[in-house]
Amino acid sequence: MNVKGAEDLQNSKKHYQTTPIMAAFLLSGFVGLFSETALNVALSSLMDLFQISASMAQWLTTGYLLTLGILVPLSGLLLQWFSTRQLFVFSLSLSIAGTLIAALATGFEVLLIGRIIQAASMAVLVPLMFNTILIIFPPEKRGGVIGILGLVLVVAPATGPTLSGIIIGSLGWQWIFWLSLPVIGFCLLLGLRFIQNVSTISKPKIDLFSLIVSTVGFGGIVFAFSGVGEGEGGWGSAEVIYPMIAGVLALLVFVWRQNRIKQPMLNLRALKYPMFSIGTLMLFVCMLLILTAMVVLPMYLIKGLGLDALTAGLILLPGGILQAIMSPVMGKMFDKFGPRWIVPLGLIVISAALFFLKGISESTPLILIMIMHTGLMVGICAVWMPSQTNGLNQLPLELYPHGSAIMNTIQQIAGAIGTAIAISLITVGSHAFIEKASDPTDPVNDSLALIAGVQTSFVFALAVALVGLPLAFFIKRVQVDNPSA
Known part of the structure; x- marks a missing residue:
């Protein structure tokens, strides 16, 4: 053994x-x-x-x-x-x-x-x-x-x-x-009453320099992306550019530092395990796509179609509920069959849903929006859980804390990036529509312009899904020794 x-x-x-x-x-x-x-x-x-x-x-x-x-x-x-x-x-x-x-x-x-x-x-x-x-x-x-x-x-x-x-x-x-x-x-x-101490406390040496560059790196990147939707400057504003530069530089120093010291704050050696790396990338894709959908679809329904918030929420609710129902089902399927075909099929479903969503207009039936959103959520469920579980399974016990931290950090960064890019592309698409409109001052063009921006955002989301699809075919089940055997 x-x-x-x-x-x-x-x-x-x-x-x-x-x-x-x-x-x-x-x-x-x-x-x-x-x-x-x-x-x-x-x-x-x-x-x-x-x-x-x-x-x-x-x-x-x-x-x-x-x-x-x-x-x-x-x-x-x-x-x-x-x-x-x-x-x-x-x-x-x-x-x-x-x-x-x-x-x-x-x-x-x-x-x-x-x-x-x-x-x-x-x-x-x-x-x-x-x-x-x-x-x-x-x-x-x-x-x-x-x-x-x-x-x-x-x-x-x-x-x-x-x-x-x-x-x-x-x-x-x-x-x-x-x-x-x-x-x-x-x-x-x-x-x-019930929680026991399950992990081994090793108390590694705390590297103050790693703490500082980690705070500047991860904090700067999240702050920069979160600030894209604020103010008039968008991606070109000082509130975005300077934190982004500082964050990226600090993050590069952080990676260099973690690979040099014996007891890293965040052990990036976990990324040397191929299934963990693929699982982390799949998690990044899923979080980016789900945050994009959470920003774009409510704006389309409320500002583009003029629906109230409650109606928009009811349209999107079936997707969230079915995703919740399917999550334990996907878990059982993963335990039985592994991720080999579940993850690629999930990305195919995601890509199909996004292909239809990128063409939505003011006349698209609401039932079709509900179906496509539900397909998107179920597809994300099929990719997310199997990829995450399979990746973490490949790590040795001492890397469990670091693997969990890496994946959860990636989720926060992907969430900030997805939100920022979605908002930015809606703005770009809306401006492009208004510039081509025969009468830019016509109030009708406001909702049509927003819908054009929504289409642009879904084109980006589809591109991300298609980039992740070939990678999904490299995922394979991790063989872990059965402790009960």
């Missing part, structure tokens, strides 16, 4: 109460992601309440993403310095503090502080959750478990806008946070 198999065998001999452990993780993760997307519905009300501009209100989202971009890369280090219980309690304590501050906020600045603390909680919780799954479940069961994890993580943002609309309409925006507090408190008590 190889070293990795021996390590897995040693961990398999420990008894873990997996059901309450996963319940504590999944429920707390659901609440965290729900509050993240639920607040977006209240942005217009908050602008009026706090007398702030749209760009200022957007910081409630930008600040959240920026915090994740800075802290998620540190999670690999935290997982080696502190026990599972310590990190879980710390994460949920942060969540309770941030949620309480947000619920009591009477001004924008206080609400923003609460949001940043909430993001810090999720930056610790999500990598900790993946690392715990890799340790307490044998390889032959991980696909199904991560599929259930995907169900929870998809349902939360998919139902967030709908549920928050009901809460805001009847109780007020503060109740998004008040209703979350008892659930988080219950998760904390559940975790204190």
